[in-house]
Amino acid sequence: MQKRLAAGRVLPGFGMTMGMTVSFISLMVLIPMAALALEASRIGWDGFWRTVTDSRILAGFRVSFGCAFAAALINSVFGLILAWVLVRCPFPGRRLMEGLIELPFALPTAVAGIALTTLYSGKGWIGSLFAPYGIHIAYAPAGIVIALTFITLPFAVRTTQPALEQLDPQYEEAGRVLGASGRRIFRRIVLPELMPAVLTGFGLSFARGLGEYGSVVFIAGNMPYVTEIAPLLIMGKLESFAYGEATAVALVMLVTSFAVMLVINRIQARASGFAGNV
Amino acid sequence: MKTKAILALTLFLFLPLAGPGVHRAAAVEISNISYDPTREFYERYNPLFKQHWKAKTGEEVSIVQSHAGSGAQARAVIEGNRADVVTLALAWDISAIERAGLIKAGWQARLPWNSSPYTSTIVFLVRKGNPKGLKDWGDLAKEGVGIITPNPKTSGGARWNYLAAWAWGDKAFKGDVKAVRDFMGKLFRNVLVLDSGARGSTNTFVRNGQGDVLLAWENEAYLAIAERKDEFEIVAPSLSVLAEPPVTVVDEVVDKRGTRAVAEEYLKHLYSDEAQRLAGKNHYRPGNPEIRKEFASTFKLDITLISIDDPLFGGWETVQKLHFSDGGIFDSLYAR
Numbered sequence: 001m002q003k004r005l006a007a008g009r010v011l012p013g014f015g016m017t018m019g020m021t022v023s024f025i026s027l028m029v030l031i032p033m034a035a036l037a038l039e040a041s042r043i044g045w046d047g048f049w050r051t052v053t054d055s056r057i058l059a060g061f062r063v064s065f066g067c068a069f070a071a072a073l074i075n076s077v078f079g080l081i082l083a084w085v086l087v088r089c090p091f092p093g094r095r096l097m098e099g100l101i102e103l104p105f106a107l108p109t110a111v112a113g114i115a116l117t118t119l120y121s122g123k124g125w126i127g128s129l130f131a132p133y134g135i136h137i138a139y140a141p142a143g144i145v146i147a148l149t150f151i152t153l154p155f156a157v158r159t160t161q162p163a164l165e166q167l168d169p170q171y172e173e174a175g176r177v178l179g180a181s182g183r184r185i186f187r188r189i190v191l192p193e194l195m196p197a198v199l200t201g202f203g204l205s206f207a208r209g210l211g212e213y214g215s216v217v218f219i220a221g222n223m224p225y226v227t228e229i230a231p232l233l234i235m236g237k238l239e240s241f242a243y244g245e246a247t248a249v250a251l252v253m254l255v256t257s258f259a260v261m262l263v264i265n266r267i268q269a270r271a272s273g274f275a276g277n278v
Numbered sequence: 279m280k281t282k283a284i285l286a287l288t289l290f291l292f293l294p295l296a297g298p299g300v301h302r303a304a305a306v307e308i309s310n311i312s313y314d315p316t317r318e319f320y321e322r323y324n325p326l327f328k329q330h331w332k333a334k335t336g337e338e339v340s341i342v343q344s345h346a347g348s349g350a351q352a353r354a355v356i357e358g359n360r361a362d363v364v365t366l367a368l369a370w371d372i373s374a375i376e377r378a379g380l381i382k383a384g385w386q387a388r389l390p391w392n393s394s395p396y397t398s399t400i401v402f403l404v405r406k407g408n409p410k411g412l413k414d415w416g417d418l419a420k421e422g423v424g425i426i427t428p429n430p431k432t433s434g435g436a437r438w439n440y441l442a443a444w445a446w447g448d449k450a451f452k453g454d455v456k457a458v459r460d461f462m463g464k465l466f467r468n469v470l471v472l473d474s475g476a477r478g479s480t481n482t483f484v485r486n487g488q489g490d491v492l493l494a495w496e497n498e499a500y501l502a503i504a505e506r507k508d509e510f511e512i513v514a515p516s517l518s519v520l521a522e523p524p525v526t527v528v529d530e531v532v533d534k535r536g537t538r539a540v541a542e543e544y545l546k547h548l549y550s551d552e553a554q555r556l557a558g559k560n561h562y563r564p565g566n567p568e569i570r571k572e573f574a575s576t577f578k579l580d581i582t583l584i585s586i587d588d589p590l591f592g593g594w595e596t597v598q599k600l601h602f603s604d605g606g607i608f609d610s611l612y613a614r
Binding site: 051055056114117118121122123124138139217218221222223224225228232235236237238239240241242245 | 347349350353374429431432469470471472473474478481482485486487488598602603604609612613614
């Protein structure tokens with residue numbers, strides 16, 4: 001069996017590439033993760049449990065997960081629209097727009113945080129429009145969502161774009177010829193095709209937003225129970241040299257986002273299976 | 279053959295990433311690992327020292343300086359960031375490096391004044407005209423006052439803010455710990471934004487217009503005033519802390535690199551008259567009492583300043599454990 005498989009392999013270099021993959025993943029991902037788990041295990045099960053169920057830590061998880069979820073949702077919708085415009089509507093300056101979308105990747109996150117705070121604080125250009133109505137954006141959960149939306153936008157656009165490029169407009173035309181309404185074409189033809197890509201974008205945005213620290217600490221206000229994110233709580237623990245407790249919080253975030261990614265992968269596999277049958 | 283070439287190329291590309299950076303064979307180089315607000319001061323001090331070292335030994339010396347939060351810098355040094363000298367915000371952070379075995383015990387007695395060539399304190403920065411009439415720590419706990427301070431958990435400077443308020447409370451309530459805790463609780467309930475570092479707080483207060491009062495390092499407050507003279511003023515409370523940011527050489531590093539002589543001289547020269555005056559000009563209180571008097575018109579020199587070694591606090595180790603550790607008094611102010 002083994003022999004037949006090896007002989008039947010069309011592409012050469014399996015041994016080498018597999019070896020490289022395994023050692024690279026071990027070096028860059030698995031070993032650091034194992035070190036994390038080891039460090040957390042030092043405080044024992046009791047310590048671990050006490051740390052991660054502390055009311056302030058739980059509030060931090062709520063803020064982090066809630067805001068990352070909201071930002072990923074916003075990006076899934078607007079990322080799709082943006083990708084649609086970029087792929088389907090040729091307009092002057094499209095190349096420039098393409099480049100702009102990647103800007104959040106290139107910008108140091110602290111710079112993004114400070115710039116967004118300046119804009120959205122009660123004195124800023126945008127914030128001052130809302131302040132008279134008692135709506136605060138910076139130094140409130142809304143500010144966190146905005147920072148995360150900014151940081152993770154490229155994920156959403158860049159994952160849906162290739163899927164859109166491959167989507168043949170003929171399907172939509174066929175639908176239209178057969179008398180389907182625009183909404184129906186979108187729901188029954190376009191969306192199922194794009195769903196796997198949108199989900200991937202959602203997952204990536206969510207996971208990235210969960211761990212984001214640099215930009216959020218500037219705009220959040222960092223008030224315990226309200227706008228204090230979990231990564232900041234980790235920093236606080238590191239500063240008091242409580243490494244075990246810090247890694248315990250980190251581990252919970254890691255496991256949760258891993259679980260979210262797994263679930264998304266499963267849904268995605270089913271969605272693409274479904275789309276493949278159409 | 280091709281594989282080997284690719285491997286060699288990859289190795290070559292990644293090689294510069296390994297090890298502590300490329301070595302230049304030129305003059306002696308020392309690195310000064312410091313904290314955020316000293317950037318301007320050391321930028322001006324380094325040329326001064328270069329001249330001094332050249333005059334003394336005829337050698338050239340170049341200095342690399344690095345600035346970030348004090349605690350983060352201490353951790354970086356412990357984890358192997360090469361530092362010939364450390365000039366941090368708190369003796370506590372240097373003690374952490376000492377416990378890691380890189381600095382010899384008793385380092386704080388190696389140079390005069392607890393190894394702190396300059397000191398600072400915590401003051402209030404308020405908006406012009408002081409509309410809320412904030413004069414002293416007691417006023418900060420009143421209803422409707424918005425305070426901006428960094429988080430004592432993540433910022434060295436913020437620990438001084440907290441301790442200054444505590445010291446005032448201790449005096450005002452004659453050592454009644456429960457009353458002091460209540461006061462601290464009220465004060466921190468008035469905090470609008472808990473930034474992660476001192477510069478972040480300054481930004482929040484000065485540029486984004488949040489809050490009525492910023493609890494700040496004296497030198498940061500003066501920097502803000504220098505930038506926007508007619509928007510802010512400084513209020514010195516009746517009582518504050520004597521913040522001593524200590525300096526020392528990292529024994530393990532200088533002995534290995536053979537830079538002890540120049541590193542020690544770098545710190546010793548901070549005590550010279552010219553460096554002391556430079557510290558004063560950069561809004562640090564010079565350690566030398568004679569030179570400090572020259573700046574009597576700048577600094578309010580008659581505030582009562584409580585040192586960390588005062589029996590009230592009993593040194594960093596005690597304070598850290600009691601107030602700022604995981605689940606300590608600071609955490610309990612926010613506990614629900």
